[in-house]
Amino acid sequence: MSGVVVWFTGLSGAGKTTLAKALEVHLYEAGHQVEHLDGDAVREHLSKGLGFSREDRDTNIRRIGFVANLLAKHGVIVLVSAISPYRVTREEVLAQAPKKLEVFVDAPLEALIQRDVKGLYAKALKGEIAHFTGVSDPYEPPLHPDVHLRTDQMSFQECLDRLLEALERLGVDVEVRA
Numbered sequence: 001m002s003g004v005v006v007w008f009t010g011l012s013g014a015g016k017t018t019l020a021k022a023l024e025v026h027l028y029e030a031g032h033q034v035e036h037l038d039g040d041a042v043r044e045h046l047s048k049g050l051g052f053s054r055e056d057r058d059t060n061i062r063r064i065g066f067v068a069n070l071l072a073k074h075g076v077i078v079l080v081s082a083i084s085p086y087r088v089t090r091e092e093v094l095a096q097a098p099k100k101l102e103v104f105v106d107a108p109l110e111a112l113i114q115r116d117v118k119g120l121y122a123k124a125l126k127g128e129i130a131h132f133t134g135v136s137d138p139y140e141p142p143l144h145p146d147v148h149l150r151t152d153q154m155s156f157q158e159c160l161d162r163l164l165e166a167l168e169r170l171g172v173d174v175e176v177r178a
Ligand SMILES: Nc1ncnc2c1ncn2[C@@H]1O[C@H](COP(=O)(O)OS(=O)(=O)O)[C@@H](OP(=O)(O)O)[C@H]1O
Pocket: 011, 012, 013, 017, 039, 040, 043, 052, 056, 057, 058, 060, 061, 081, 082, 083, 084, 085, 118, 120, 129, 130, 131, 132, 133, 137
């Protein structure tokens, strides 16, 4: 069976990493080969030295997409969590995937400023971080995401259930057997 690229896009703090990690555990327990490419980790290794200009973000996303698609061709379910703010770049990399799910992890900016998991919004709002997505840099939401999760309105479990249902519709067996 060909693999799947599950691409989580959304603003910082929206819930991409949290949901991808939980899905990774579930899919592993269901017997799948699964890999998680997380924006922060990728920037430590594969994309070390890149910044947050449009050019650098696009380079980062193309690198992640290249690796994700290679793994997926070998049957791996690849979970990507990266802001990936530019629609055309997401579409470009996802067009190469054997099977894909584009997941829009969505919450209003006000909710994310309240959450401020890493304290980055406070800094960005004070002007201490330039080109911060959603504050001083663009984010282009997907127009037709395969899954749209409002993490300020839906519980974590509800989000996870929606992801598993979407994978089932793609023919992935998500049942965990004893
Ligand atoms: N200027 C600016 N804008 C947005 N985000 C910033 C910025 N500077 C640092 N960070 C931190 O970097 C994480 C986003 O990296 P990504 O690789 O996912 O970004 S991108 O897809 O290349 O746009 C992002 O992590 P997440 O919070 O997990 O999304 C931030 O912690």
